[in-house]
Amino acid sequence: MENHSLNTDILILEGLKVSPEFSVPAFVLLLLIYIFIMVSNVGLVVLITMDRSLHQPMYLLFCNMSVNDAFGATTVIPRLLSNVFTPITERYIHYIDCVAQAFCVHFNMGASHTVLMIMAFDRYVAICSPLRYAAIMTSRTVVKLSAAAWTVALLMVAILVGLSIRLSRCRSVVSNPFCDNASLFNLSCESVLINHIYGLGYTVVLLGFSLGSVTLTYLKIAVVCLSSRNKSLNGKALQTCATHLAAYVFMQVAGFIIVTLHRFPQLADHRKVASVLGHVVLPVLNAVIYGLQIKEVRQRIMALFRHNKVALMHV
DSSP, X not given: OHHHHHHTTEEEEOOOOOOHHHHHHHHHHXXXXXXXXXXXHHHHHHHHHHOGXXXXXXXXXXXXXXXXXXXXXXXXXXHHHHHTTSOGGGOEEEHHHHHHHHHHHHHHXXXXXXXXXXXXXXXXXXXXXXXXXXXXXXXXXXXXXXXXXXXXXXXXXXXXXXXXXXXXXXXXXXXXXXXXXXXXXXTOOSOOHHHHHHHHHHHHHHHHHHHHHHHHHHHHHHHHHHHOOOHHHHHHHHHHHHHHHHHHHHHHHHHHHHHHHHTOGGGHHHHHHHHHHHHHHHHHHHHHHHHHHSHHHHHHHHHHHHHHHHHHHTO
């Protein structure tokens, strides 16, 4: 029994199935995407931190998303890169590393929802109660909202993963591109009914609050915009809300596709690709949407490039 338990401490992580002729292109593409995600998201956080004119609640809350996107990409992509040139039968991972990755993957996904919820609240106050915005969205409030978003995701995911690591293990193959909660409890031969019940409750609560809060927020914003004759206000509201809503819709569509593909075992390879794309494409889209579509951020980026160009010309 001891030897059996010891053997299952080393798992085989199936990862992505990449044919040898596509290994190099896949590696280069993933590496370039990862570099872009890290440079763009970390760069946006640094820009917002250093530029005092961007020290506004909306941009400070956006830093949470950039940090979460960089964190999520780092959780998944480096191991995918290391496994591209490794045969599937030799893609080993320690059980504790698999647990850590599963926790980080779900923490990233949970925080994506909670962060977008507090960003929706910020837009609601800014558009529906503009005269009270400064009084409500103080620095203290921004810190509290940010802490609440991370803490709620942390606690919910800790319970989710905790229920899986309590189980004994009788299998050693993870048939996913990366470790997640389902990968952990599927290693066990025990009953996982409690895991399914909590997992369903976790999903319903997270998605319910997320969809409910965002839907109500934008319905109220739409009512305010329709009843207002201020074209400038409506234009700005449309610009800032469209970027936030686009990021939210992309995330929901990606999640829906992955959940749907789980229902069709014959489409397992498609599900693996979709789950990887969810952790690769969404951070890229968020960086592009917020970095290039928000006028103030775009202006600061362009000013920074112009400054560097002038400095190079005088060298």
